[in-house]
Each structure stands twice: as structure tokens, then as C-alpha cells.
Amino acid sequence: MRTQVAIIGAGPSGLLLGQLLQRQGIDNIIVERKSGEYVLSRIRAGVLEQGMVDLLREAGVEERMDAEGLPHDGFSLAFDNRRVRVDLAELTGGKKVMVYGQTEVTRDLMAAREASGGQTIYEADNVQPHALDSDRPYLTFEKDGETVRLDCDYIAGCDGYHGVSRQSIPAERIKTYEKVYPFGWLGLLSDTPPVSDELIYARHERGFALCSMRSETRSRYYVQVPLDEKVENWSDARFWEELKRRLPEDIAAKLVTGPSLEKSIAPLRSFVVEPMQYGRLFLVGDAAHIVPPTGAKGLNLAASDVNTLYRLMVKVYQEGRTDLIPHYSQTCLKRIWKAERFSWWMTSILHTFSDHADFDSRMQQAELDYVTSSEAGLTTLAENYVGLPYESLES
Ligand code: APR
Ligand code: PHB
Secondary structure (H helix, E strand, O other): OEOOEEEEOOOHHHHHHHHHHHHOOOOEEEEOOOOHHHHHHOOOOOEEOHHHHHHHHHOOOOHHHHHHOEEEOOEEEEEOOEEEEEOHHHHOOOOOEEEOOHHHHHHHHHHHHHHHOOEEEOOOEEEEEEOOOOOOOEEEEEEOOEEEEEEOOEEEEOOOOOOHHHHOOOHHHOEEEEEEEEEEEEEEEEOOOOOOOOOEEEOOOOOOEEEEEOOOOOEEEEEEEEOOOOHHHOOHHHHHHHHHHHOOHHHHHHOOOOOEEEEEEEEEEEEEEEOOEEOOEEEOHHHOEEOOHHHOOHHHHHHHHHHHHHHHHHHHHHHOOHHHHHHHHHHHHHHHHHHHHHHHHHHHHHOOOOOOOHHHHHHHHHHHHHHHHOHHHHHHHHHHHOOOOOOOOOO
16 A cells, blocks of 8 residues: 555544645545544543634534534633633633534544545554655554555654654654653543533642533533542542532532543643654654643644644645755744643642642742733733644744
């Protein structure tokens, strides 16, 4: 088999890249380890920046998002039993975010790919990239007991944090930066109306809590838990009780509880690999970087990498501009490090740290108090939350 761009992984990165390339007539094949149903069963993030919304539009998958997504022009920070609204639209000259689940984005991209005749090979075992530093790279994998070889011009490693792409780069050619936080998020999804029509990020001495949503009838809530906590120890009743204790009283009083559809614990991590390319392999999305979910940046950063690689491939195939290829990593990393900073900062001011002295705790309070009472502070918060501009390949 032969294609122009071989894409490893059919998560949001791989599917979005595939769809954008497809629309420009750039041939691509996606090779995914799991089944399509499995990919859709993962409950992930839900807040899209304007840049990602625009890119989904460019990929032609805006119809259901426009009909069912919820545009949000603000969110709240809760602390010391009070709430401060961050008016995103007012602070950023009209920018907002869209609440639309990653699962739905993935579903729409899968449907668009099927409609456009793009090929995705699901349940491919032992995917391996080869000859990355030559001009004839290829993939091998096993499908239905047969070994398949896929020749290509370029490989997009869209295979997430645990994927094979990053691991295929010789260790001495990359450097990784990592910070592991000493807690996780226990998330619960339920068919209950959201407690508020905007997101609420809450700092509390018992730990952080977040009220989010997927629609007007489906809520997503999170509470900070110790890293060694087991989801089996959390009945729905215990979760709701703990969540209420961490929210301002008026909000807690309004919370509608119900049976969970899903409950899981996710660890928090900051991670970046540099550079994000090796020969003809480009790393995209979670394969190259992880952020703690506090700033809602994970999925959005994946989209900005896709944007960069997509524009690069268009230059290569439509204008013969291979000179921009070495710019991929630095273009992506400029934006990634700023989102890493924002996610780390949001995490560090809103969570309870077991090793914190009383002084550190007062610093968190003072920082929240300052940021939410200063126009400059709120503007900084808002412009990062709605998403910094995409970087240009040529700068
Ligand atoms: N071979 C083929 N496919 C693989 C391999 C492999 N060796 N390893 C992983 N995959 C697949 C996974 O099964 C998954 O479907 O790659 C896909 C990677 O998808 P994600 O982990 O969702 O990563 P990405 O597409 O970059 O999505 C961006 O940002 O912060 C997050 O929640 C956010 O998951 C989202 C991500
Ligand atoms: C979510 O809805 O899952 C969500 C929203 C905002 C975040 C993180 C997760 O910061």
C-alpha cells in the first residue's frame, strides 16, 4: 500500500488532520490500534477554543457542533465561599469558547471521513514506523493476521501519550520535560441538568472541584482526589456529597444529583517533548505533550498542532515548499509552552497540595484575590482561556 501521509492514531488529532488533508486532495491513510467504538467510548474534554472551532469548520464538520454545542462567553472561579465571573467576551474583545464534547467531535470526524471515502484501518496491531530519517519512510502493522507495509512520504504520529511514534525517535535526539502532580481528578458524567449554565472552577480546602457540562441535560463534574485513590471507593452518593462540600453554598443547594453514566480517575501531568519531529515523522497532540486539564487546553493544543502540520503539508504538496518542514516543531512549541504555563498556573492556584505550608496556601489565596480583582489579571486569565493565536509557519 502507498499513501502520501500515513497517520498513526484515530483520536481527534489523527481524524482532524486526515479530514483537512483529504479536503485539499492530499492522500492519507489512518492506522489505529483500537476499534472505532472503543475510541468513541473514551470520555474526555469538552471545551473548544475559537481556533479549534474554526478549524473544525474548515474540515467541514461544523453542522452538529453549531446545532448542539453551547457557546460560553464566561466562566466562574469560586473560592472563600464566593464566586467571581470571568467575562471572556468582554475581556477579549468578543472571543468565547464552545462547550462540545471531544467524543462528539470524534464522532463527527469519523462520519465525515466515511463520507469522503478516507481510509481508516482500525484494530491494526503492532504498528511500527520505519526509515524515518530517509526520504522513503513506511509503516508496518498486522491486520487480520497479515503483515502490511504502508509506504508514504511523511508520517504523522497522532497516537497519544502511550503511542509508538515518540518511542520510535532515538532517545538521544529528543529531550522530555515533565512534572507529575501529587493528585488526580475523579470525574463523573450524569444525565442531570448542569448546576450552572457556565463552568465553575472551585478552590476549597478539601480540594479542587469543577462543574462542567456536555449539554443542557448532561453534566460533567470533577473533584480532586489523592493519586492512590480507587474509583471503587467512590459511590455516586459519596461523590455528590464531596462535590457539594467544595462548592459555594448557594451552588451546592442547587445541585441536581443522579446516577453516574461514567466515573473515572485521571492523573495530572505536564509533559513536553522537544523537538516534535525526527526526519519525516511529526508528533502531533498528546504524542508530544500533556497538560493538566485545569485550563481545558489538551484537545485545543492538539488542534493547533494539526493546524500547523496541515498548513505545512499544503505548502509541500501544492507549492513544493519543503523548506518550511524544519519549522514544524518550533512553530508548535511556541504555543505549546504558553499553554503549558497557563495549565500549570491554573492547577497550582486551584488545588490543595499536601506538601504546602500555610504560607503557600496564603499565596494561592492572594493570587486568586489579585487576579480576580484586577482588570489586568482578569484579562490575562481570559486571553489564555479563550486560546492564544495560532503561530505562523513562516515567522
Ligand atoms: N498504533 C496505532 N494507534 C495507536 C497506537 C499505536 N501504537 N497507540 C495509540 N494509538 C491510538 C489510540 O488508540 C488513540 O485512538 O492513537 C489515538 C490517540 O488519541 P488521543 O490519545 O485521544 O490523542 P490525540 O488524538 O492527540 O487527542 C488529543 O488531547 O488532552 C487531550 O483529551 C484530549 O485525548 C485528547 C487529546
Ligand atoms: C470537561 O468538561 O470535561 C472539562 C471542562 C473544563 C476543564 C476540564 C474538563 O478545564
